[in-house]
Amino acid sequence: MDIKESTVAQLLAATLAANGVKHIFGIPGGGSSLDVIQAAADNGIEFVLTRTESAAVMMAAATAELTHSPGVALTTKGPGVANAVNGIAYAALDRAPVILLTDGFTSKQQTYITHQVFDQQALTCPLAKGFARLSQKTDANEVKTLIQLAMSPPYGPVHIELTGDVARSCIAASDVDLTCTSDSLVIDEAGIAAAVQFLNDASRPVVIVGLELRDERSAECVRQLVEALNCPVLTTYKAKGVIPDTHSQHVGIFTGGAVEHECVSQADLIMLCGVDPVEFVLQPWRYEAPVIDIGLQRHTPHYTTIDAGAYGPVAEHLTLLAQDSQLTEWSITEISGLRERMLAALQYPQGNAMGPQQVVEIAEERARSAGLDPRITVDAGAHMFSAMAFWRCGAPMDVLISNGLATMAFALPAAIAASLHDPDRPVIAFTGDGGLLMCLGELLTAVQQRTWIIVIVFNDESLSLIDIKQQQRDLVSRGVRWDRPEFGPTMAGLGGRAFQVCNQLDYRNALDEAITEQGPVLIDVAIDPRGYPAQLKALRG
Numbered sequence: 227m228d229i230k231e232s233t234v235a236q237l238l239a240a241t242l243a244a245n246g247v248k249h250i251f252g253i254p255g256g257g258s259s260l261d262v263i264q265a266a267a268d269n270g271i272e273f274v275l276t277r278t279e280s281a282a283v284m285m286a287a288a289t290a291e292l293t294h295s296p297g298v299a300l301t302t303k304g305p306g307v308a309n310a311v312n313g314i315a316y317a318a319l320d321r322a323p324v325i326l327l328t329d330g331f332t333s334k335q336q337t338y339i340t341h342q343v344f345d346q347q348a349l350t351c352p353l354a355k356g357f358a359r360l361s362q363k364t365d366a367n368e369v370k371t372l373i374q375l376a377m378s379p380p381y382g383p384v385h386i387e388l389t390g391d392v393a394r395s396c397i398a399a400s401d402v403d404l405t406c407t408s409d410s411l412v413i414d415e416a417g418i419a420a421a422v423q424f425l426n427d428a429s430r431p432v433v434i435v436g437l438e439l440r441d442e443r444s445a446e447c448v449r450q451l452v453e454a455l456n457c458p459v460l461t462t463y464k465a466k467g468v469i470p471d472t473h474s475q476h477v478g479i480f481t482g483g484a485v486e487h488e489c490v491s492q493a494d495l496i497m498l499c500g501v502d503p504v505e506f507v508l509q510p511w512r513y514e515a516p517v518i519d520i521g522l523q524r525h526t527p528h529y530t531t532i533d534a535g536a537y538g539p540v541a542e543h544l545t546l547l548a549q550d551s552q553l554t555e556w557s558i559t560e561i562s563g564l565r566e567r568m569l570a571a572l573q574y575p576q577g578n579a580m581g582p583q584q585v586v587e588i589a590e591e592r593a594r595s596a597g598l599d600p601r602i603t604v605d606a607g608a609h610m611f612s613a614m615a616f617w618r619c620g621a622p623m624d625v626l627i628s629n630g631l632a633t634m635a636f637a638l639p640a641a642i643a644a645s646l647h648d649p650d651r652p653v654i655a656f657t658g659d660g661g662l663l664m665c666l667g668e669l670l671t672a673v674q675q676r677t678w679i680i681v682i683v684f685n686d687e688s689l690s691l692i693d694i695k696q697q698q699r700d701l702v703s704r705g706v707r708w709d710r711p712e713f714g715p716t717m718a719g720l721g722g723r724a725f726q727v728c729n730q731l732d733y734r735n736a737l738d739e740a741i742t743e744q745g746p747v748l749i750d751v752a753i754d755p756r757g758y759p760a761q762l763k764a765l766r767g
Contacts (some may be wrong), residue, residue, distance in 0.1 A: 234364050235750040239265035239387075241369045242325070244404035246295030249274050249646060250327075251282040255302020257329035258393035262300060271298075272281050274646065274675065277690030279306050280750045281639040283313025283383075286601075287322035288473040288626055288643035290381075295442060296323045297643075303329040304342030307349060312633060319355040319504055319630030321437060323376035326350065328358065331388040346387060362395040366402040374406045379522040380436075380502070410616030411522075411704040414555045418543055421518045421745055422550045424534050428495035429555045431457050434480045434524055436501030437464040437629075438522050438540060440622040448499050449545035450474075458489050462505040463629045467619030478568040479614055482529065483505035484767030485571050489564045503528050504630040506767060520544060559719040571764040573640040579754035582612040582684055584730065589654055589682060592615055599679075601644050603651070604628070605637035607658035607757040608690035611765055635664035638681060642668065643741040645677035652678045652741070659685045660712060666716065672746040673721045680740045683713055683746045686755040694759050710752070717748040728752040 232240075234642045239262065242250075251261075251274045254586045264271045279301045286297030297317075301310050317324040348356050358368060358377045369386075376384045425431065433455070439448050441623040445468045452459045452475055457508060459469050460480035469476045477489050490513055499593065500517045511530040519535040520543050552748050574583035593600050599620075604613045604627040619625055624643060628636040641655035662683055672679050693706040714724035723743060725736035733751060740747035 228240065230589050231272060232397055233265070233338045233393065234360055234388070234397060235261040235265040236268070237247070237267045237364065237366060238262065238267050238327075238360070238369055238388070238416060239271060241366055241404045242266070242296070242298060242330070243269040243271055245373055245406050246293060247271055247298050248293075250298045251276050251285040251289075251290060251642075252300035252327075252436060252448065253277075253282065253302065253306060254278055254300060255329045257303065257390035258388040259300055259302060259329055261390065261393035262327060262363070262388070263292040273300075274671070275732050276639075276671050277453070278665060279309035279501050280313040281309070281635070281668050281671075282325060283310050283326065284316055284636055284639040285643040286324045287313065287317045287320065288640040289647060290317075290322045290324055291440070291626065292623055292644060292647045296325050296376055296616065297324045298327065298630055300327045301329070303346065304344070305333065307346045311349065311353070314350055314383050315631055316354045316628055316636065317506045318470050318630045320628055321381045321502060322383070323381040323629065324383040325373065325376060326383055326385045328385065328387050330389045332389050332391055336455075337545050346684050347385065348384075348560070350385045353383060354385040355382045358384075358385070359515070360392050362397070364392070364397065366404055366676075370406050377606070378405070380651070381459040393706045393748045408638060411539040412544060413538040413546075417644050418535065418546050419546060420534035421520065422535050424495055424516055425516050425547065425551060430493055431455060431497055432490050432493035433457060433499055434460040434490075434501055435459060435461045435465045435468050435499050436505055438500030438502060439465060439468050442622065444500065444541045444544070445622045447541045447548070451499070451551060452549045454553075456553045456554045456558070459696060460486055460489065460563060461524040462501065462735060463530040463614055463627050464505060468622045470620040471618040475561055477561060477565045481765070482509055482511070482720050483765050485568055485765045487512060488567065488630055489512070499544065502630070509766065520547070531607060533579065551647060569615065572611065572761060574612055574761055575757040577754040577756060580619070580730065580733065580751055581726065581754055582609045583616055583759055585682060585733070585751055585753070586612045586616045586717065587683065588730065588733060589680075589737060592734060593595060593652070593654070593741060596738075598652055598741060600654045601625070601648070601652060603640040603644060603655045603659040605661035606634045606754070606760065607684070609656060609658050609684035609753070613656045626654060634658070634661035637661060638665050638668045638672070641679045641681070642672050642677055645679050646675060649678065652680065655679060655681045657681060657683055659683055659687065659713070660689050662713065663711065669746070671716055677746050678748045680737070681746070683748065683750045684753045685710060685750050686753040690755050691762070692764055697759065713750040722746045722748060724748040724750065726750040
């Protein structure tokens with residue numbers, strides 16, 4: 227690109243555009259933000275005004291996951307940066323390459339201003355992989371280096387601070403390539419040889435697939451390996467869909483809990499393929515079988531000892547393993563039985579009121595009958611057990627969920643980002659009432675962006691997961707329940723359609739109308755939470 231009479235803001239925007247950025251999410255301030263927004267527009271990048279900074283970063287992170295390009299969020303200085311921190315934590319722990327652009331103070335201003343001033347770099351330092359305070363001497367290589375860092379394993383956020391004075395500064399003309407290039411990964415021949423030896427010695431391996439395999443090429447390679455072995459395969463939450471839920475060898479979800487124990491305990495070799503241990507629940511490793519690890523990089527600390535590891539180009543490594551693999555002693559009948567018993571263990575007890583499993587299964591049935599293939603987003607909370615177990619996915623990224631951070635208030639922002647990424651594909655956001663209350667203003671973002679989203683609220687009048695733990699300790703209920711909020715009037719007041727339902731017939735009718743709306747719709751469903759404790763016990767033990 228030939229940069230002539232360019233400003234720092236224009237250079238920044240041009241570099242982002244050259245690396246696949248289509249949207250910037252955030253809430254601007256009066257400093258550098260306005261210059262960046264204008265420069266972005268000049269480079270074909272749309273600015274999306276959000277209602278909270280944390281949601282803006284989550285939208286940027288979801289966009290990064292879907293596009294395999296950097297996601298970008300923009301905030302003002304001071305409170306804008308502070309409010310973005312939970313989103314930055316999501317990007318860090320859920321491995322999303324995000325560029326956080328924040329305003330800052332000039333050196334001169336810092337000699338006399340204390341209003342809104344704190345060390346912004348120090349605030350984001352524990353989470354961000356890198357930081358740069360751009361200056362009049364900034365060049366394309368500095369920006370590219372930060373983007374490259376975000377896009378290198380483990381993917382994560384970087385923080386760029388930019389003042390208004392610097393944003394408007396002119397830079398020297400130059401002829402530069404603004405596109406970042408991927409690092410070339412080298413085949414780990416020794417690691418693959420060791421893994422092949424373990425595979426040759428195993429007769430009943432089990433494969434666990436993780437978030438590093440969510441691109442189409444890696445997903446195809448791991449499917450070929452699994453089929454060559456004819457063994458059971460489980461996926462983590464974020465990898466759901468990498469192996470289709472309808473695949474004859476797919477058993478279910480692996481979290482590190484109890485429900486998958488029957489399957490994994492029968493293994494004489496456990497193969498972690500693209501698994502990041504940040505995806506596991508807070509429980510000790512349950513298994514004694516040797517473990518081989520095929521991933522982008524070695525992770526430390528880890529829940530278990532790795533007996534053989536191959537790190538680098540995962541697709542190539544998986545292909546090499548498939549070439550050397552032979553059919554194992556597992557039978558499809560055995561694997562089918564494991565899958566059926568896992569789903570049976572997670573069944574939600576039927577009651578007089580609607581249960582979360584019904585909410586999920588009816589939503590899928592109505593969507594499929596209308597010829598649609600929605601993507602889903604899922605908030606943290608007890609409702610996620612049913613959403614992740616009973617919604618069937620067929621491809622990587624069919625579901626977006628916070629697993630590494632496991633934060634609430636994720637499903638709605640992620641759904642907005644997913645709809646903007648693919649406007650012709652509907653998105654269903656499964657959220658609890660507590661999670662939605664934390665990001666309620668983003669309903670207006672969904673309305674103003676005309677997103678094709680159905681927000682399904684599991685309204686059980688509590689922080690269900692914490693409520694369960696309080697009950698398990700025989701404690702008096704304190705601080706985890708509230709009177710049932712009515713979300714319908716709020717959505718209507720913000721310009722969207724809404725339904726409030728408490729039975730299957732009304733829920734089906736609401737879904738049928740919502741599907742044809744092709745705009746944001748909210749369905750507030752009254753949920754019977756009494757089956758959650760049994761479901762949690764089955765899942766985690």
